[in-house]
Amino acid sequence: MAYLELNNVYKTYGEGTDSTEVLSNINLTIEEGEFVAIVGFTGSGKTTLVNLINGLLKPTSGEVLFKGKPVIDTSHERGVIFQNYSLLPWLTVGQNVYMAVKEAFPKEKKSVLNQRVRDYVDMVNLTPAFNKRPKELSGGMRQRVAVARALAMDPEMIIMDEPLGALDALTRGNLQDEILHIWSKDKRTALLITNDVDEGIYMADRIIPLKPGPNATLGPEFKIAIDRPRDKTALNDNPNYKKTRNAIIAYLMDIGEERKSVSATEYVLPEIAPKSFVA
Amino acid sequence: MEQEIILKKDRQPFSFVKPLVAKLTPKFNRGDLLGSLKKTGITVISILLFIGLWHWGAKALYDVEADYKIEKALTERGAEAAAAERACIASGDSSCQPNTLPSPSQVWASLQSLIADHKIIKADKAAFVEKMAATNAKLTAKGKDPIVYTGRASFIDIVFTSIRTVFAGFLLALLIAVPIGIIIGLSAPLRSAFNWFIQVFKPVSPVVWYLLVFMIVKTLYIGDSTDNAFVISFISVGLCAMWATLVNTAMGVSSVDKDYINVAKVLKLGTFQKVFKVILPSSLPLIFTGLRITLSVAWMVLIAIELLAQSQGLGLFVWEEFQNGANDSNSKIIVAMFVIGIIGFLLDRFMLTVQNMVSFNKNEAV
Ligand SMILES: Nc1ncnc2c1ncn2[C@@H]1O[C@H](COP(=O)(O)OP(=O)(O)OP(=O)(O)O)[C@@H](O)[C@H]1O
Ligand SMILES: [Mg+2]
Numbered sequence: 001m002a003y004l005e006l007n008n009v010y011k012t013y014g015e016g017t018d019s020t021e022v023l024s025n026i027n028l029t030i031e032e033g034e035f036v037a038i039v040g041f042t043g044s045g046k047t048t049l050v051n052l053i054n055g056l057l058k059p060t061s062g063e064v065l066f067k068g069k070p071v072i073d074t075s076h077e078r079g080v081i082f083q084n085y086s087l088l089p090w091l092t093v094g095q096n097v098y099m100a101v102k103e104a105f106p107k108e109k110k111s112v113l114n115q116r117v118r119d120y121v122d123m124v125n126l127t128p129a130f131n132k133r134p135k136e137l138s139g140g141m142r143q144r145v146a147v148a149r150a151l152a153m154d155p156e157m158i159i160m161d162e163p164l165g166a167l168d169a170l171t172r173g174n175l176q177d178e179i180l181h182i183w184s185k186d187k188r189t190a191l192l193i194t195n196d197v198d199e200g201i202y203m204a205d206r207i208i209p210l211k212p213g214p215n216a217t218l219g220p221e222f223k224i225a226i227d228r229p230r231d232k233t234a235l236n237d238n239p240n241y242k243k244t245r246n247a248i249i250a251y252l253m254d255i256g257e258e259r260k261s262v263s264a265t266e267y268v269l270p271e272i273a274p275k276s277f278v279a
Numbered sequence: 280m281e282q283e284i285i286l287k288k289d290r291q292p293f294s295f296v297k298p299l300v301a302k303l304t305p306k307f308n309r310g311d312l313l314g315s316l317k318k319t320g321i322t323v324i325s326i327l328l329f330i331g332l333w334h335w336g337a338k339a340l341y342d343v344e345a346d347y348k349i350e351k352a353l354t355e356r357g358a359e360a361a362a363a364e365r366a367c368i369a370s371g372d373s374s375c376q377p378n379t380l381p382s383p384s385q386v387w388a389s390l391q392s393l394i395a396d397h398k399i400i401k402a403d404k405a406a407f408v409e410k411m412a413a414t415n416a417k418l419t420a421k422g423k424d425p426i427v428y429t430g431r432a433s434f435i436d437i438v439f440t441s442i443r444t445v446f447a448g449f450l451l452a453l454l455i456a457v458p459i460g461i462i463i464g465l466s467a468p469l470r471s472a473f474n475w476f477i478q479v480f481k482p483v484s485p486v487v488w489y490l491l492v493f494m495i496v497k498t499l500y501i502g503d504s505t506d507n508a509f510v511i512s513f514i515s516v517g518l519c520a521m522w523a524t525l526v527n528t529a530m531g532v533s534s535v536d537k538d539y540i541n542v543a544k545v546l547k548l549g550t551f552q553k554v555f556k557v558i559l560p561s562s563l564p565l566i567f568t569g570l571r572i573t574l575s576v577a578w579m580v581l582i583a584i585e586l587l588a589q590s591q592g593l594g595l596f597v598w599e600e601f602q603n604g605a606n607d608s609n610s611k612i613i614v615a616m617f618v619i620g621i622i623g624f625l626l627d628r629f630m631l632t633v634q635n636m637v638s639f640n641k642n643e644a645v
Contacts, residue, residue, distance in 0.1 A: 054545065055544075056541055056544060056545070073544075074544045074545045074547060075547070076547060079545075080545050082538065082541070082542075084538060086538040086539070086541060086542045088539060088542065088556075088557065088560070088561075089561075089639045090560040090561070090563075090639040099546065099556065100546050103546045103547055103548060103552075104546075133639065135639065153546075
């Protein structure tokens, strides 16, 4: 039995004549302990897919199974890092994280919870901003709070919707390592949505492209056969890395072109220009 | 990029002078000072212009009225009476003054006399209390009600009665509208059930509210001789003014950002937690916007309601002065008008401050 399973999932927004089928025939299997990355074009339905998995949305047809049981609601077992941070603006950084921690560990003592909050805020280097409200933070800082909040709940599966998009290369690298560390420490399962192919290759076991919508469906998967722990500086010289990367980018360019010629609509390509890992 | 800019700056000659100058100049810089001076200047000039225009207008009206009086005396009673009338008006005698829009100086004089009157009444009251102290002590010892001062209320007392009425009404509106707003905001069926009710009662005029409250309170107070004017007026004010808060609260609660609801769901907050930790905080700015409107509406309808309810407040004061028709009645009415306007303005400022305090998104409140 797979850890997470999506079988023939369709998702349609709206009803009647103004309904659009965003996702169609999604089939995805993730094993326990795996790290899977999904890359896709903007507006293709990545967030929709994430919400189907975390239980905020229900599929129009098909089934989403988590540990063999249908997902009908959200659960603390599946932690989510939202794309738009979704911090509560009236709470400080510490309070935002505390709220999550308190829900995840209702029986713990207050001092333990507080310590946990401090640890995770420190992990994302936000201790100086502990008592600030989201409005006073930069986009990247907010994203880090969202990361801290999700990870502090200690979820079995970490679902990340473009969690590091607004960060500079250095912070991004650090957080990638933190997430990998937490993932590998207790052998968690992770699903990462990203538009950065390099990030996917550095972090994931498999990369699956999501074709542009509407009726987006998953493309063929690319296995990343690079040993862990991976070394960013050495990655550039790894022949396997280059081969995989080129294959994925070629595929994405292809489906991007295909879309253009079919519908003549412009689709914005994700940022897939080569990026130096050494910041 | 930033590095570059800093380097360029440092290459400027005498760059070390800058920090020194910065230290020596006081906190506000010249631009700010000039700006605020300009702003105050404009306000002062506009006030002076207003007073000037008012003075000029009042004088024109005065002349029209005076000419009419003299003309009338001439046609009705002959040239001699007209001359006498003219002399009487010119002498400033109160018996024959034209009755029209008072000039700024007359209004100012009325304000002074109202304040002087307040001092007299206050002294009167103190004397009365002192005089009755012994009698009242005996009365209370016997278990009877003490004798209280029932003389004329001074202008200041009247203003405070009005403020008390508005605050009581506002509090009533808050206690009714916020909880109901929250409940119907949370439930879509209740919202549609209440919708007709709100739509029908929201536009009802203060006068009708007063009559409605009067019918009910009168019956409730049957056989009770105490003055219920205050009760009737504050309830009417509250009912009249609560709608903005009710509608805003319901709207705030029902339209919480989807993202926050998603957070509540992912964290699996219980219903209670969800309402008090997510929904209410996020709708507080809207609730306070509603409360601010409620307070200003309360203050606005107060005058009409006090007038009807015969409650010793500004509304009744204005009405009585108008009926009275004494020489300085008109200027007293204008004094009351300014007092009403200024207190309304202050109340609104106060609410704006509170609203900004609770608003997590500072630039939202306008
Ligand atoms: N609640 C909704 N109702 C109707 N349409 C929606 C809704 N949410 C999303 N959509 C549509 O579904 C499509 C996919 O949206 P989604 O947010 O899943 O894309 P995405 O891949 O996450 O995009 P991005 O990369 O910009 O985050 C879009 O065309 C969007 O307009
Ligand atoms: Mg998205």
